[in-house]
Amino acid sequence: MPRPPSSALLPLILLLLPAATVPQGNGAQGDGIATLAPDSDTRWVPFDLTPGNQIRFTLTLDARPVTAILDTGVSHSVLARNSPAADPKRITDGGQATAIGGMVAIGWLPTDRLTLGGLTRRGGGVTVADLPALATGSARAVDMLVGRDITAGQALDIDYANHRFRLIPSGQLPYPGALAPLGISPGRRVYESAATVAGRRVAPLVVDTGDGAALTLSTPAWRATRSRDLPSTTTISFGLAGPVTSTLAILPVLRIGERTAHNVEVRVEPPGGFSETIGVAGRLGSGFLQNYRVLLDPSAGRMVLSPGPQADVPPLRSTSGLLVGLEPGKLKVLHVMRGSPAATDGWQGGETICRINDAPVPADYAGSTVADWSIAAPGTVTRLGLCDGSTRTLTARRFY
Template identity: 30%
Template sequence: MKIRKAMLASPFLLLASGGLAQNAPKPETTISYRPPADPAASWSSYDRTKAGPLFAEATIEGRRAAVMVDTGVTFTTLDLGWIKQFSNGAEAQPTLRVAATGGTTSAALGPVVELSLPSYDVHRLQTLAADFSGIKSALSRPVDMALGMNVIGAGSLELDLGAGHWRFAPTGIRWPQAATARLLYTPDRYHSYIVIDIEGHVLRLGVDTGYDGGLMLTKNAATITGLFDRNPTTTVASAGLGGIAISTLAVPTKMKFGVSELSNIPTEIEADGGLPTQWKLDGLIGIDLLRQLHAVLDFPASTFFYLPSTEVSQAPDRATIGIQSERKDGAWRIIHVMANSPAAGAGWKSGERICAVSRVERNKTIPQGTNTTWGVSSPGTKLKFKMCDGSIRRLTARNFY
């Protein structure tokens, strides 16, 4: 799981958790596929205007819950806050190690629960437990559960995100019009990946619906594909459960993906020791790439089906100021200053705090409120920043990657 969220002045702060360590439990569950009477009811909606994770309407122990559907998570995990709220104040004690962006962190053995999802009933699901406070803050919405591959992998996952929906489906999909790639598991069966040609080179890429970036590559994969040789680059901070990591980012205008050609896919070179390296893969594909496809991941059949989406792909928002920040205590605290950006050129530093932002237009100062859209202002926009130390700074937005 790796969440890219525009909670920042730039839309490129990432918050991530990854696969679980070898001593994680292997839950024993009963998963029953329950097709709805109306096939249209099997689809869950997706906001195609932004590259966010998948969410399903669900009930946990009969209570409505916000469930994030995340193929980058091995074992289904509950929020510690949800457990405490509905278990008479009991708290799970962290006993497991979790591999995550920026390092490792702790998880706990969670309760055994009954789970009802669109098209699935899950009986006696052993869960893990982790602190989701950072995830909830990044997404500005509740997250009670991260549904992992121990449930998702029982069948198929159909993604038609460009059309604004997705669904769970049974295995055995027949789609002769679609191109296919092998969909396999790592030897420990903790992570799924596809084997596909990228720019003329066959790569093993994890499929992570909790990662709302486009494509992340190891340094070696980035080198052989040449994607970073012909595109301007910057840096991006990944704030994970294990800490902060910095990766290199480019947005290639065109990219060969299997038999398809995709456009404007945000592409990263992982930070040292990133999730692809931890998972012993060449990279990860995320939501921003999957949005350009109509795809089916049939896990039991080891097949990835895909066609280019029939919907027009919208180019992702690009940062034009270069400040990644989080809104906290009435101010923006700078997490990272992106390389080659206006902010970097002016010597801005992480840790500094911005108390107010205004747009300067025709000699008028227009307050920007508490939203973060100023970070993706149109090139040429002049911005005035009131720092929390009382100083005033000015920057002009421009394209820099």
């Protein structure tokens, strides 16, 4: 499946729990006790990459197979309230947690045994919250978000090119690559690093595999880089607590440790956005990480980036300006990008499209070539049949 354009609707899953939420004390509480099998380096976990750039796989929780997303931006793993593994009788109230888009209600569920690749965790528990499908990058919801509490004690080796990852002992360096700093913040308890934009250091940056975007910056961090004169538009993303509208631009150069990347999409949150609220400069997401083989080893203080075949390929860009969500048999307009052809033609959020160039919207739209109309070459004219029976044409144009 090709990478989505920089303007695509992407999920942003970052959940910070109040310290009092997670039970503390002996190893049977909180994070539990995790051990690695002697052959953990051979126990690869296969995954598929969702339309929103997220790592989706299966693990075993209390003898049940559950679908999950690997999410280093979550301070403590989350189980969906409607998952078969979430026993309502054992869930206790956990108050609220800070998520992208606002606050979400959470609970706490103790667990006995979790198995993921070569890792086994005994004891501990999971946070319980609503996990809507839209916030996890697919029309299909998952049962769980696997966060820092499960992965951070080991090195996490993500082989995006071959759709597999593994957990191995910290300190190993299984392949060469560019080094970058990495740690777990004591207060936020998530993976964090730093970057350089326009010669200015941007830190801390949450390294967030659950965020479908490449780079997201807070308004103060963006202003500090003095990159505001770049051509820009707007886009929308979805967090656990709702939608977020951001400014979108393409950075000519981004430096992460020893690695220099070119033409990287950047999303700028509105003033007072999530990153600013929790005291970080922004997030480095899977839209960037998927271009590399990535080793995340916070105990060793490092991230390793080994370029893959897509590392220097410019991001796809919308030439239509319509950001749509897939519904049965139709597309719903969720956002009209500023300065786009769609904005010029007067498109509005909430309108629905049932036909594209006189063909119906297929069930597999997100992964099909039918969706390429939104990134067509400038000058391409697309016939869009609205569900009310009217038809409009849209002429593609580069606008950011």
